[in-house]
Amino acid sequence: EAQVTQNPRYLITVTGKKLTVTCSQNMNHEYMSWYRQDPGLGLRQIYYSMNVEVTDKGDVPEGYKVSRKEKRNFPLILESPSPNQTSLYFCASTPSQGRSPLHFGNGTRLTVT
Amino acid sequence: GQNIDQPTEMTATEGAIVQINCTYQTSGFNGLFWYQQHAGEAPTFLSYNVLDGLEEKGRFSSFLSRSKGYSYLLLKELQMKDSASYLCAVNTGGFKTIFGAGTRLFVKA
Numbered sequence: 114e115a116q117v118t119q120n121p122r123y124l125i126t127v128t129g130k131k132l133t134v135t136c137s138q139n140m141n142h143e144y145m146s147w148y149r150q151d152p153g154l155g156l157r158q159i160y161y162s163m164n165v166e167v168t169d170k171g172d173v174p175e176g177y178k179v180s181r182k183e184k185r186n187f188p189l190i191l192e193s194p195s196p197n198q199t200s201l202y203f204c205a206s207t208p209s210q211g212r213s214p215l216h217f218g219n220g221t222r223l224t225v226t
Numbered sequence: 227g228q229n230i231d232q233p234t235e236m237t238a239t240e241g242a243i244v245q246i247n248c249t250y251q252t253s254g255f256n257g258l259f260w261y262q263q264h265a266g267e268a269p270t271f272l273s274y275n276v277l278d279g280l281e282e283k284g285r286f287s288s289f290l291s292r293s294k295g296y297s298y299l300l301l302k303e304l305q306m307k308d309s310a311s312y313l314c315a316v317n318t319g320g321f322k323t324i325f326g327a328g329t330r331l332f333v334k335a
Contacts, residue, residue: 146321153234153327155313155325156269156313157325158324212274214259214271215259215269217269218268219267220267220268
C-alpha cells in the first residue's frame with residue numbers, strides 16, 4: 114500500500130531533550146516536506162527536500178533540523194525542544210512540483226513540557 | 227505578504243449544498259488545491275485547479291478565478307461524514323505550498 118509513515122503518533126517530552134520524528138514514504142517520491150499545524154494558523158511549512166541531500170527552509174524552520182540521506186526517509190530533528198514547539202506535525206511527499214497533490218502521513222502530536 | 231483566507235466555520239444541513247470560499251494573495255501561482263481533514267487525521271486530497279473554471283468530481287466541485295484570486299469548493303448532497311475541515315492551499319511555485327487556516331464544516335441532521 115502506498116503510504117507515508119510517521120513515528121511516533123504521540124510524544125510527550127521535556128524542554129531540552131533532543132528528539133527525532135521519523136518519516137518514510139514507499140512511493141519513490143522526490144519531494145518531501147514537514148509541516149506543523151496549530152489552531153487558527155493552518156499548516157505551516159518547516160523544511161522541505163527536493164531530493165537526496167537537497168533540503169531548504171520553509172516558513173518556520175527555527176528550532177528544527179532535517180536530513181535526507183535516502184530518498185524514502187526524511188526525519189525531523191528537534192535538538193532542544195521548547196514548549197512553543199508543542200504542535201501537530203505532518204510529513205508529506207509528492208512525486209513532482211506544482212500539480213501533484215501532497216500525500217500526508219498520519220501526524221505526530223508533540224507535547225513539550 | 228502572502229495569505230489565504232477562508233471562513234473559520236460553517237454549518238449546513240444533511241442533503242443540502244454548501245459552498246466554501248477561499249481568497250488568496252500570493253507571490254506566485256502554480257495551482258490551487260482543496261484538502262479534506264477529519265479531526266485528528268491527515269489531510270486528504272480533494273481537488274486541483276490551475277485554469278479558470280469549474281472542476282467537477284462526483285459530489286464535489288471546485289471553481290477558480292485567477293484574476294480575482296478566488297476559489298470555492300462546492301459540496302452537494304451533504305452527508306454526515308462530510309463534517310470535517312476543508313483546507314485551501316496554493317502552490318506558489320516550485321515546492322512551496324501555503325495553506326489557509328481551514329474551514330470547519332458541521333453537517334447537522
